[in-house]
Amino acid sequence: MTEFADMRTVYGETLLKLGDENSNIVVVGADTTDSLKTKPFGKKFPNRFFNVGIAEANLVTMAAGLANEGKIPFASTYAAFLPGRCVDQIRNAIAYPSRNGKNGLNVKMVVSHGGLSVGPDGGSHQQIEDIAIMRVIPNIKVFVPADTVSVEKLTRLFTQVYGPCYMRLARSKTPVIHSKEQEFQMGKGIVLRDGSDCTIVACGITVSIALEAADSLKQEGISCRVIDMFSIKPIDSEILEKAARETGGIVTCEEHNVMAGFGSAVTETISETYPVLVKRIGVKDQFGESARDGEIPLLLEKHGITSIHISNAVKSIRSQTR
Template sequence: MKAPRDAFGEALALLGEDYPDLFVLCADLAAATKVGAFAKKFPERYLNTGICEQNMMSVAAGLASEGLIPVASTFAVFAAGRAFDQVRQSIAFDSYNVKIAATHPGLAVGADGAIHQCLEDIALMRSIPNLRVLCPSDEVSTAGALKAALKNDGPFYIRIGRAELPKLYDDTFDFEIGRSYILREGTDITIAACGIMTYRALILADSLAKDNISCEVIDCSSIKPFDTKTLLESARKTGCVMSIEDHSRFGGLGSCVAETLAENFPVPLKIKGTDDRFGDSGDRESLFNAYGFAIEDLAETVKRLINKSKKFG
């Protein structure tokens, strides 16, 4: 069990050796975003801008304009919300080579409550031209997403989880931008997930298997660009799709899935995200249960969707 943010910090410190132009920016959250290891190892390539995320993004754009590769790190609610204008105008407009590493997204932030639980960041970031959006699901894919972003020129938004999670990929895994990964094959329903909900989707699949329901689970860790091919192949096999994400049901992974299916292969779809409401303070599991992500509730949703699919077909 390891938190993706820990894997990000470790990978960043290692990649600093391979990328002499790598420069890390932090908005006074080094202990939380785990960039401290890089700061100790490469103090000359690290800058704490203080609690002024808008300025941090503008500084990152300036560094990129001079040929450096800035990684700007803060919480998702500040990276996508407070600094939206600077990300759009100063970074994405000119396709500057800035990697935005946003930790602490979604309800999984827990007790910090609504003001820190960003449920809109994927929707905001995927709407910006030139900006690619990644949402890895475990320690290995998080390190892989960072490596892939550094290999590819241009701006990225990487959504990095806070909570400890089981390892879903082995150490040979090679993260590919624009690709989704089938973690479990099935025939009755496609479950598309990202981030922390990928592991939850696998637990759900195990639970439904006891009722002889076969779930195909897809890790959609590349939100933009999105892997339409893998989703459509799966939907043609199963006949119905449910998306699960620790994010608003508006504008996130569910919207990617809906757009893909509507344009290419319409089938019954259920988007499971938070409804039109803010988060709340509490422990992670209590919040997930309160917001409709309890395994029992998800299982009932799957059963209803499969029945709908049979009528649809």
């Protein structure tokens, strides 16, 4: 039986622990602190918790000011309102300021409600452009974790590594994929299944969909490598080059516009190291729409983000390259 867990709850609990260990950690929210589960941090550390109301530009820039003075601010709200609304503030107040070899200010932007799986709130809230926005801004590191283990480890890692970081959490509970012992490094992907016929690289909730596809392809005698690429920037070009060389084709999966997003990042890397055919599973340059919780799989299906679509992409690569 697969265990499901809530990313936001784990994020909030991890912050609480980290707050005890490191007094420089501060949390800034924008009227979504209940939803992002940062409220308990505010209860425990009222002097290090700031709720600025529905004012994301202010949220992001105040976090930059705090970081400038040596604090480690976690700025959190929904994906649609942070990268979506504040690209100027993120670029100019967080990413740009650099001195003494420190590139950008040490703000940790952790958002929830990324991608189509936001569900009922509809297209306005389903941010499918954030990976693209964030990865083109110099100095910012971009992460899309697949499960709660990843969230805990990355949140902790954020407090240990200097620099502006972005992490996108899912709204819904996600299956636990990684073991508690799994190590996470920035810029290193994790091979979840080895295989030799094709490689599926995924991030966020699509990792578990990719695993499903690999399992079903295995039944058909196709051996797929599956990589959790939670670190989109920096990207693990080594693991990608190896996959290209050893398996001959790559399918990327993301809950994001396929343009300029994760699939694009993989393609850019592969095309410069070991060009093979790459097929991108993701949103095809269109907006999402409302879907109730039980209907989210239908919404994903409409946009071609299912294990069947992944399997078909794998097969198509194999037929084209043979």
